[in-house]
Amino acid sequence: DIQLTQSPSFLSASVGDRVTITCRASQDIRSYFAWYQQKPGRAPNLLIYSASTLRSGVPSRFRGSGSGAEFTLTISSLQPEDFATYYCQQYNSYPRTFGGGTKVEIK
Amino acid sequence: QVQLVQSGAEVKKPGASVKVSCKASGYRFTAYYIHWVRQAPGQGLEWMGWINPNSGDTYFAQRFQGRVSMTTDTSISAAYMELGGLRSDDTAVYYCARDFRDGFDYWGQGSLVTVSS
Numbered sequence: 044d045i046q047l048t049q050s051p052s053f054l055s056a057s058v059g060d061r062v063t064i065t066c067r068a069s070q071d072i073r074s075y076f077a078w079y080q081q082k083p084g085r086a087p088n089l090l091i092y093s094a095s096t097l098r099s100g101v102p103s104r105f106r107g108s109g110s111g112a113e114f115t116l117t118i119s120s121l122q123p124e125d126f127a128t129y130y131c132q133q134y135n136s137y138p139r140t141f142g143g144g145t146k147v148e149i150k
Numbered sequence: 151q152v153q154l155v156q157s158g159a160e161v162k163k164p165g166a167s168v169k170v171s172c173k174a175s176g177y178r179f180t181a182y183y184i185h186w187v188r189q190a191p192g193q194g195l196e197w198m199g200w201i202n203p204n205s206g207d208t209y210f211a212q213r214f215q216g217r218v219s220m221t222t223d224t225s226i227s228a229a230y231m232e233l234g235g236l237r238s239d240d241t242a243v244y245y246c247a248r249d250f251r252d253g254f255d256y257w258g259q260g261s262l263v264t265v266s267s
Contacts, residue, residue, distance in 0.1 A: 075252075077252065077253035077254075079253075079254075085259075086245055086247075086257035086258065086259060086260055087195065087245075087254075087257060088257075089253055089254060089255050092252040092253045092255075093252055096252075098255070130194065130195055132195075132253060132254075134252070134253055137209060137211075138197055138211045138212070139185070139197040140197065141194055141195040141196070141197065142194070143194050144194045144195075
């Protein structure tokens with residue numbers, strides 16, 4: 044199984060901050076990679092797929108980059124509605140796996 | 151608009167089975183695989199498996215094989231996930247999600263399954 048290691052697991056930041064979350068895969072997954080945002084009590088919401096493609100309707104302050112085994116999600120200027128937990132996912136092979144999550148909280 | 155609407159919360163005793171439904175609307179149901187993902191309280195996301203509504207083919211994560219089944223009823227655009235031999239650590243929110251071949255673009259609202267004696 045492909046392991047996804049997300050870091051950090053917890054992040055405290057202020058509105059307007061630039062935030063970076065990293066996800067490292069245990070093997071090459073090319074660009075078969077996605078990022079999701081989840082708010083408490085809600086289902087995950089797809090933000091980015093194919094490692095760097097912004098889903099329609101997602102604000103442009105979200106940016107995904109990387110390929111192979113190292114990926115990054117950057118939020119250029121954190122907004123109040125961005126405080127949530129973020130998960131990475133690989134869909135290169137089965138079983139589909141998710142990272143452990145990064146909780147972004149207000150400083 | 152695409153929607154996946156799941157069945158309500160369930161409380162089950164250890165050893166019992168639970169069947170969760172996921173009713174799709176707003177798209178051609180047979181054109182996209184449906185996956186099931188669960189999330190234990192305060193924990194991360196765990197993928198369980200998929201079903202191809204067009205063929206009925208399924209694929210399960212190894213840890214659920216023998217205990218899970220996934221079916222569909224294409225006449226009403228519904229998918230079902232049944233998990234048997236329930237244990238306390240199966241207590242979780244169960245989600246269905248549509249696979250658009252680049253991840254999961256639409257999710258159900260989640261169904262809480264509580265396993266307790």
